[in-house]
Amino acid sequence: MIGGAPHAAGQPELAVAYRECRQIAAAHGRTYFLATRLLSAERRPAVHALYAFARMVDDIVDHAETDVAQRYPSHAWQLPEHGPGGELELIEKQLRIVLESQEAASAAGLLGVALEPYRAATYATDTRTLVLLAVADTIHRYDIAAQHFWTFLDSMRMDVPGTARFRDRYATMAELHEYMSGSAAAIGLQVLPILGTVAPIADAEPAAAALGEAFQLTNFLRDVAEDLERGRVYLPADELAAFGVDHELLVHCHHTRRTDPRVRRALAHFIAINRDIYRHAEPGIDLLEPRVRPAIRTAAVLYASILDRIEDSDYAVFSHRAVVPRHHRLRVAATQFTAAAITR
Structure with a gap:
């Protein structure tokens, strides 16, 4: 599946997910968000999804749970007791599970199953689930090589004390x-x-x-x-x-x-x-x-x-x-x- 805007009809989770990514990009990526306004409407959600994924990972690496909650109260990431290194492992596992599904429409259910054992706090909006859902749909929609995401996560591990790559x-x-x-x-x-x-x-x-x-x-x-x-x-x-x-x-x-x-x-x-x-x-x-x-x-x-x-x-x-x-x-x-x- 390549190109085209996300179809909200029959996939309300995707509409909500892309909307959450747009809000994250607008709040925290002013330069990039302004640049995306010059893109065609069908491309913007995908770029917002990639930005939100990178922001999510970067904040997990850079900040403790309380700091993230204070800086981004409307976009609180799921941060159980694993520590940043464990969180990166969890995110990669979750994204791999979603990408292994044949239909992006079923990703929300699979992602919910993958997240359930790790929920240590309840948020009004599960931002992590929404971001992963949107980025998985973007990967399928534009046929992006998943290896680029594993390479990205490997580099992020270089920022985490206690990991082999630190x-x-x-x-x-x-x-x-x-x-x-x-x-x-x-x-x-x-x-x-x-x-x-x-x-x-x-x-x-x-x-x-x-x-x-x-x-x-x-x-x-x-x-x-x-x-x-x-x-x-x-x-x-x-x-x-x-x-x-x-x-x-x-x-x-x-x-x-x-x-x-x-x-x-x-x-x-x-x-x-x-x-x-x-x-x-x-x-x-x-x-x-x-x-x-x-x-x-x-x-x-x-x-x-x-x-x-x-x-x-x-x-x-x-x-x-x-x-x-x-x-x-x-x-x-x-x-x-x-x-x-x-x-x-």
């Missing part, structure tokens, strides 16, 4: 690339069948993976302080060391909320690397179906604008979070939409 520091850019190939590139490859291409999909995959990595490296640069609070440093140690930066200096900057000149130079170096990845990804946008290109260009331009905000703040990543103003986001989206309309 890593809180990265010695080299090659090590970081290994992480991003699952956590970011895999998401780019998940989205690609939904967007559609004018060339064989394999031709567009390298650029889609690169764009995912570009987005994630931007996140790492914006969230240096937040990651330090979680005991993580994603920026590679050897690249930092070339500028005289080590873990202790980063911690000092975080405590003082001031960016040391050595850290400032290192951040400028990583921003140059990041922009180069965006440049390598950009030609791949022309391989997408014409109608979706404005949305992806909007996402790329807006996310790259975060780098401009970091520079404009004199690299003050330890004192505030770089945010692209709403008026700028709207202006970029309008420009891309207008340009696309003119060229049609």
